Amino acid sequence: MALLTIQNLSLGYDSHTFLENLNFSVNAGEYLCIVGENGSGKTTLMKTLLQLQEPISGRILVGDGLKSNEIGYLPQQTVVQKDFPASVREIVLSGCQGRCGLRPFYNREEKQLAEDNMERMGIASLSGRCYRELSGGQQQRVLLARALCATRKVLLLDEPVSGLDPKVTAEMYDLISKLNQEGITIIMISHDISAAIRYASHVLHIGTNIFYGARDEYVKSDVGSFFLREQEGGDSK
Amino acid sequence: MMDKLGMYLSYPFVRYALIVGVLIALCSSLLGVTLVLKRFSFIGDGLSHVAFGAMAIASVVGLTNEMLLVLPITVISAILLLRTGQNAKIKGDAAIAMISVGALAFGYLIMNIFSTSSNLSGDVCSTLFGSTSILTLTRREVWLCAVLSIVVAVIFVLFYNKIFAVTFDENFSKATGTNADSYNLLIAIVIAVIIVLAMNLVGSLLISALVIFPALSAMRLFRSFRQVTICSAVLSVICAFTGIIISILAGTPVGSTIVAAQVAAFAICYVAGRLTGGVLK
Numbered sequence: 001m002a003l004l005t006i007q008n009l010s011l012g013y014d015s016h017t018f019l020e021n022l023n024f025s026v027n028a029g030e031y032l033c034i035v036g037e038n039g040s041g042k043t044t045l046m047k048t049l050l051q052l053q054e055p056i057s058g059r060i061l062v063g064d065g066l067k068s069n070e071i072g073y074l075p076q077q078t079v080v081q082k083d084f085p086a087s088v089r090e091i092v093l094s095g096c097q098g099r100c101g102l103r104p105f106y107n108r109e110e111k112q113l114a115e116d117n118m119e120r121m122g123i124a125s126l127s128g129r130c131y132r133e134l135s136g137g138q139q140q141r142v143l144l145a146r147a148l149c150a151t152r153k154v155l156l157l158d159e160p161v162s163g164l165d166p167k168v169t170a171e172m173y174d175l176i177s178k179l180n181q182e183g184i185t186i187i188m189i190s191h192d193i194s195a196a197i198r199y200a201s202h203v204l205h206i207g208t209n210i211f212y213g214a215r216d217e218y219v220k221s222d223v224g225s226f227f228l229r230e231q232e233g234g235d236s237k
Numbered sequence: 238m239m240d241k242l243g244m245y246l247s248y249p250f251v252r253y254a255l256i257v258g259v260l261i262a263l264c265s266s267l268l269g270v271t272l273v274l275k276r277f278s279f280i281g282d283g284l285s286h287v288a289f290g291a292m293a294i295a296s297v298v299g300l301t302n303e304m305l306l307v308l309p310i311t312v313i314s315a316i317l318l319l320r321t322g323q324n325a326k327i328k329g330d331a332a333i334a335m336i337s338v339g340a341l342a343f344g345y346l347i348m349n350i351f352s353t354s355s356n357l358s359g360d361v362c363s364t365l366f367g368s369t370s371i372l373t374l375t376r377r378e379v380w381l382c383a384v385l386s387i388v389v390a391v392i393f394v395l396f397y398n399k400i401f402a403v404t405f406d407e408n409f410s411k412a413t414g415t416n417a418d419s420y421n422l423l424i425a426i427v428i429a430v431i432i433v434l435a436m437n438l439v440g441s442l443l444i445s446a447l448v449i450f451p452a453l454s455a456m457r458l459f460r461s462f463r464q465v466t467i468c469s470a471v472l473s474v475i476c477a478f479t480g481i482i483i484s485i486l487a488g489t490p491v492g493s494t495i496v497a498a499q500v501a502a503f504a505i506c507y508v509a510g511r512l513t514g515g516v517l518k
């Protein structure tokens with residue numbers, strides 16, 4: 001059975017539906033990229049997959065014995081109150097919370113994991129700094145390091161490269177595809193369509209036209225080729 | 238002055254007051270950061286009024302140990318308030334305001350109608366401002382307060398990492414398999430216990446000060462959760478200790494003196510934070 005099977009899912013807020021009859025599935029080891037215009041419902045879909053939000057109708061079946069503490073998540077926006085006192089290390093370490101269960105304290109491996117992930121994201125030197133005083137890109141890396149601490153099977157990323165500089169963006173994509181090769185299933189929302197088709201195995205395009213399929217089919221499809229041409233046109237301007 | 242202090246300290250009730258006061262101050266400061274940063278500060282305020290209402294009922298019924306009634310009522314209200322607060326934000330706030338003001342009015346009404354005491358306004362005043370109650374605790378109450386404070390402190394230490402995770406980013410915690418709802422419930426219950434405890438020390442109107450001031454002061458100086466938590470615990474203990482000693486020596490009301498000490502500490506921290514640029518490393 002697939003890791004996640006989405007059947008006839010409709011999404012919306014209150015009675016206003018903006019996405020209907022969504023059907024797709026994610027198998028272990030795949031790299032799914034979700035694309036679509038602003039406001040098409042990508043974030044809402046991801047929150048629904050994470051069961052933070054109820055769908056209007058439809059079902060999400062979880063298979064392969066996937067437990068919620070094996071999921072890593074990078075939110076698009078983390079609303080942190082203005083003066084929240086939290087150091088980078090504390091935040092990254094809190095990604096290990098799902099592993100702890102009822103155990104009150106982090107063990108040595110978890111602390112090491114946090115250090116390793118901070119190293120990986122190039123924020124080891126910031127570990128004692130206050131999160132609120134970092135730049136947007138630095139904050140993004142902190143949250144990614146936290147997501148990496150949480151994941152063992154699936155990583156859900158909502159625009160992981162927004163606010164990162166080109167060099168780090170490239171490193172980030174490499175890192176994500178490396179994680180994918182190590183066997184972690186990736187579900188990523190991205191506006192960067194060229195990256196999506198370079199790395200992803202599957203593409204889900206949502207909006208007025210919905211497309212779901214393997215990457216090669218997407219490139220050939222009407223929706224895909226139109227969207228691709230449009231973006232390339234936009235990029236060359 | 239030292240002689241006078243020594244003489245007072247030879248009375249057991251003064252020693253009790255000091256021990257209990259310091260313990261209560263310690264545990265009420267622990268959840269301060271969480272309370273300040275979550276919408277829970279509202280709940281804290283509402284609960285202190287509920288506790289006042291419950292206290293009024295208890296004293297009218299003539300219970301010897303008022304806490305046995307006040308504690309369960311406050312805990313249940315905390316759970317109910319959390320529930321309503323989760324469903325709809327605005328409705329939740331309105332519900333809290335209604336319950337808290339209602340409980341306040343109802344409590345005073347009951348005390349007025351049924352009280353057999355000759356000094357009614359004195360009773361009300363001491364429930365609201367805790368003027369002398371800390372010095373009049375019985376041995377049983379002292380034990381109960383001490384045990385509850387220690388339990389709260391231990392729970393806080395054991396759940397420290399989870400409280401941080403849930404307070405910092407509830408959605409992430411939920412998505413990655415932390416049972417955020419249960420921990421929110423735990424936080425609400427612990428807050429209720431703290432409020433009932435703190436009522437003995439400073440009375441129900443001044444509880445928020447005891448909970449929130451140390452956290453706000455510590456946040457002027459430090460920038461990590463652990464440092465802020467430790468600093469606010471230390472500040473709270475120091476302020477409670479000096480407050481109680483001053484009130485004994487100068488004959489001022491205990492609760493207000495402690496809160497005055499907290500305000501002074503906040504002012505010092507504010508200035509110190511400004512001078513050091515807000516980051517102590």
Ligand SMILES: Nc1ncnc2c1ncn2[C@@H]1O[C@H](COP(=O)(O)OP(=O)(O)OP(=O)(O)O)[C@@H](O)[C@H]1O
Pocket residue numbers: 013018036037038039040041042043044045076
């Ligand atoms: N809390 C909310 N309440 C009501 N409507 C909402 C809420 N959040 C989002 N919406 C609406 O739902 C729709 C989808 O929003 P969503 O955030 O899922 O879009 P998105 O695809 O992630 O966009 P972006 O590319 O800008 O991140 C939008 O029309 C938005 O206005």
Ligand SMILES: [Mg+2]
Pocket residue numbers: 042043044076158
């Ligand atoms: Mg979005």
